[in-house]
């Protein structure tokens with residue numbers, strides 16, 4: 001018999017329509033968790049939901065996470081949120097400071113930093129009540145900021161690390177994702 005250690009849990013995963021977020025959503029479902037998957041691209045989100053549905057139950061919510069008014073719709077899912085919130089949504093823009101636009105900086109800040117902060121605040125009561133776990137998908141750029149052309153992105157990921165480090169009252173895990181080595185390390189903040 002397959003063990004499903006997360007069978008009593010529900011998880012909300014942002015960035016679930018693609019890449020790492022999709023992989024995490026499917027992996028959590030395989031462990032038994034019920035899923036709320038969040039993204040913007042309808043087709044991609046449906047593909048994720050279909051994959052999750054093969055092993056667990058799933059609800060999809062299409063929203064732009066930088067739209068504060070839209071975030072409220074995630075509360076529809078939050079009644080199910082029992083334990084796990086994964087922030088994987090994020091964008092990356094590369095440019096030299098001499099030519100990088102402030103608009104690009106603002107866009108990255110909005111989705112990489114502000115959105116996970118606001119969403120965590122919104123779902124905090126439920127997370128605390130369920131002794132929840134918070135996962136922030138970070139980057140090696142959230143630890144080392146001096147690589148050429150990634151100043152804006154690195155600044156957002158350093159800020160995200162600070163948010164994870166200060167998520168007292170629950171276990172917060174910051175995963176530092178690195179494209180080459182897939183190096184994984186985590187920071188735990190004790191309850």
Ligand SMILES: NC(=O)c1ccc[n+]([C@@H]2O[C@H](COP(=O)([O-])OP(=O)(O)OC[C@H]3O[C@@H](n4cnc5c(N)ncnc54)[C@H](OP(=O)(O)O)[C@@H]3O)[C@@H](O)[C@H]2O)c1
Nearest residue numbers: 015017018019020039040041064065088089090139177179
């Ligand atoms: N891949 C890497 O090598 C790597 C390395 C280091 C760190 N990371 C970090 O890992 C995380 C996931 O990366 P990934 O490679 O999986 O990226 P990805 O495949 O490009 O996926 C990004 C996800 O974020 C969502 N998203 C972006 N802007 C959004 C918005 N305004 N509102 C709602 N959703 C939004 C996208 O949704 P839609 O497509 O539906 O719009 C998509 O699901 C990011 O935080 C990234 O910084 C990745």
